[in-house]
Amino acid sequence: MVMNATRTISPQILEQLDHVWREAVQQELPVGGEILISQQGNRVYHNAAGWMDREQSRLMSKGVQFRLASLTKLVTSVATMRLIEKGKLSLDTLVSSILPFFKPALINGVIPPISIRHLLTHTAGLSYGFEQPPGNLYEQAGVSDGLDLPAHNLEENLHRLKAMPLQFEPGSHWQYSLATDVLGWVIGQLEGDTLPNIIKREVTDPLGMHNTTFEIYDTSLLATPYLQSGRRMAAHEILAVGSGCARLSPERAITPNAWYSAGAGLVGTAEDYHCLLECLRQGGGSILSAKSTARLLGNSTGEISIGDRNAGWGHGLGCLVLTDPKKAQRSEGIGSWSWFGLYGSYYWVDPQAGLSLVMLTNTAGEKIWVTLAKKILTTLYS
Numbered sequence: 573m574v575m576n577a578t579r580t581i582s583p584q585i586l587e588q589l590d591h592v593w594r595e596a597v598q599q600e601l602p603v604g605g606e607i608l609i610s611q612q613g614n615r616v617y618h619n620a621a622g623w624m625d626r627e628q629s630r631l632m633s634k635g636v637q638f639r640l641a642s643l644t645k646l647v648t649s650v651a652t653m654r655l656i657e658k659g660k661l662s663l664d665t666l667v668s669s670i671l672p673f674f675k676p677a678l679i680n681g682v683i684p685p686i687s688i689r690h691l692l693t694h695t696a697g698l699s700y701g702f703e704q705p706p707g708n709l710y711e712q713a714g715v716s717d718g719l720d721l722p723a724h725n726l727e728e729n730l731h732r733l734k735a736m737p738l739q740f741e742p743g744s745h746w747q748y749s750l751a752t753d754v755l756g757w758v759i760g761q762l763e764g765d766t767l768p769n770i771i772k773r774e775v776t777d778p779l780g781m782h783n784t785t786f787e788i789y790d791t792s793l794l795a796t797p798y799l800q801s802g803r804r805m806a807a808h809e810i811l812a813v814g815s816g817c818a819r820l821s822p823e824r825a826i827t828p829n830a831w832y833s834a835g836a837g838l839v840g841t842a843e844d845y846h847c848l849l850e851c852l853r854q855g856g857g858s859i860l861s862a863k864s865t866a867r868l869l870g871n872s873t874g875e876i877s878i879g880d881r882n883a884g885w886g887h888g889l890g891c892l893v894l895t896d897p898k899k900a901q902r903s904e905g906i907g908s909w910s911w912f913g914l915y916g917s918y919y920w921v922d923p924q925a926g927l928s929l930v931m932l933t934n935t936a937g938e939k940i941w942v943t944l945a946k947k948i949l950t951t952l953y954s
Contacts, residue, residue: 579925580611580616581609581611581616581952585951585952585954586616586617588951588954589609589617589948589951589952590617590619592947592948592951593607593619593621593948594619594621596944596947597621597622600622600798600802600935601800601935601939601940601943601944602622602798602916602933602934602935602940602944603622603623603626603798603802603933603934603935604620604621604622604623604624604626604631604632604636604795604933604934604935605620605621605622605632605638605916605931605932605933605934605935606618606619606620606621606632606634606636606638606841606842606931606932606933607619607620607842607929607930607931607932607948608842608843608846608929608930608931609927609928609929609952610846610850610927610928611925611926611927611928612926613850613854613926618634620632620633620634620636620842623796623934624636624795624796624934625795625796626796626798626804627796627804628796632795632934634842634843635783635793635841635843636793636794636795636841637783637788637793637794637795637839637840637841638794638795638839638840638841638842638915638916638917638932638933638934639794639795639797639822639825639839639913639915639917639934640784640836640838640839640840640845640913640915640917640932641719641836641913641914641915641917642835642836642911642912642913642914642917643838643840643845643911643912643913643917643919644752644833644834644835644836644837644838644913645752645834645835645836645890645891645911646848646890646891646911646919647771647775647776647784647838647848648752648755648756648759648771648834648835648890649692649752649868649889649890649891650774650775650848650852650859650860650868650890651759651770651771651774651775652688652692652755652759652889653860653864653865653867653868653889654774654775654859654860655759655762655763655774656688656864657860657861657864660762660763661688661758661759661762662688663687663688663689663692663889664687664688664689665687665688666685666686666687667686667687667688667690667691667754667758668685668686670758670761670762671730671754671757671758671761673730673731673734674686674730674734674754675734676697676698676733676734676735676736676737676738677737677738678697678737678738678740678741679737679738684697684738684741684742685742686742687742688755688758689872689889690742690743690751691751691752691754691755691758692751692755692872692889692890693746693872693873693887693888693889694746694747694748694749694751694887695742695743695744695745695746695747695873695876695887696738696742696749696751696754697738697739697740697741697742697745697747698733698736698738698739698747698749698750698751698754699736699739699747699748699749699750700717700748700749700750700816700818701715701716701717701816701818701819702717702811702813702816702817702818702819703747703748703749703813703814703816704816705815705816706816706817708816709736709737710733710736713732713735713736714732715729715732715733715736715750716729716819717750717818717819717836718750718753718833718834718835718836718837719818719819719820719821719824719833719836719914720808720819720820720821720824721808721821721823721824721827721830725831726753726756726757726831726832726833727757729753729831730753730754730757733750733754744876745876745877746873746876746877746878746879746887747879748879750835751835752834752835753833753834753835753836755834756832756833756834756835757834759834766832767786767832767834768785768786768787768832771786771838772785774859775848775859776844778858778859779844779847779848779851779857779859780847781840781844781845781847781848782844783840783841783843783844784838784839784840784841784844784845785838785839785840786832786837786838786839787828788825788826788839791826794825794826794839795934796934797820797822797915797934797935797936798934798935798936799811799935799936799937800935800936800937800938800939800940801937802935805820805822805936807821807822807823808820808821809821809822809936811914811936811937813914813938818914820914820915820936824837825837825839836913836914840932841932842930842931842932845919845930845932846928846930849919849921849928849930850928852865852868852869852921853921853923853926853928867888867889868888868889868890869888869889869890869891869893869907869909870888870893870907871886871887871888871893871895872886872887872888872889873886873887874886878892881900883896883899883900884896884897884898884899884900884901884902885900888909891909891910891911892909892910892911893907893908893909894906894907894908894909894910895907903949903950903953904920904922904925904949904953905922905923905924905925906924907922907923907924908920908921908922908923908924909921912940912941912945913941914936915933915934915936916932916933916934916935916936916937916940916941917930917931917932917933917941918930918931918940918941918945919931920945920949927952929948929949929952931944931945931948
């Protein structure tokens with residue numbers, strides 16, 4: 573059943589939702605977290621539960637900062653769309669016109685053009701190391717996914733990435749990738765400024781997202797990260813993701829000389845991220861025009877298959893888009909958009925139902941963004 577904008581979430585469903593959330597936290601899946609749900613701008617559920625730091629007996633509370641990981645991508649996409657609106661670049665701008673050195677080749681040696689559109693839609697032919705089996709070329713070349721603490725800087729990382737053969741002709745397929753990190757360096761070079769300054773100026777300051785940042789000065793409100801097993805994360809961890817492995821260094825968030833990852837580096841709060849979701853759900857507010865917002869959140873990949881998902885999904889200029897609920901066997905409304913982060917974060921927006929949901933946790937693992945997220949959505953649409 574698809575929930576429309578006139579059907580409000582009943583008290584009974586909210587009670588079931590509360591049970592699902594609290595039961596998951598009691599089972600330490602997640603160890604701790606915060607969830608915020610609104611419908612048509614009215615908050616219907618907001619709860620923080622579990623441990624912020626279990627070993628120090630610090631309970632989770634509203635307003636705690638979490639490692640956002642790939643939820644960073646939407647913020648970078650919005651900043652890029654702001655620059656496009658200002659006429660500083662376009663979706664068809666070639667990356668090499670701003671980064672002359674970044675000209676990766678196909679396996680046959682041909683160097684195809686890569687555009688801003690390709691980066692935003694993850695159709696550039698790039699990949700992530702954790703999206704490939706262990707021992708892959710990215711791993712051998714020391715290409716960082718922006719989640720660990722490599723000794724080299726971002727520019728060096730892009731040089732290493734450029735040396736990797738493209739997975740496919742840009743625009744022909746979809747592959748989740750380091751494209752957003754390339755995009756972060758592009759807009760930094762374009763503006764002659766740092767990524768944190770650009771994000772602050774273009775997105776977080778206008779929306780009052782003052783607790784969302786790349787640089788942490790007070791760690792007392794930063795949630796301690798855990799693995800799905802419930803074990804506290806060590807300084808360097810390897811997380812199984814599908815058939816690959818992601819290398820996580822939680823200390824990256826509080827390391828001053830770590831390079832800024834446009835695809836995975838932000839730390840923020842549920843309150844802040846909800847502000848962004850609601851702004852976009854309502855058409856862009858004061859930061860983007862309705863036209864740019866529609867382009868950002870609409871399907872930009874046509875019939876291209878999105879990873880291992882079934883039919884019914886597309887990708888916008890910054891997030892996953894539900895194009896056909898029936899084909900995808902989903903209850904959410906057409907045009908719903910979402911994504912997740914490896915540290916245990918997730919968001920979902922259903923424009924037809926007027927629904928915005930953000931769930932931030934301190935627990936990494938597929939059961940958070942697959943099992944728990946699915947239970948929550950199933951309950952909401954029951």
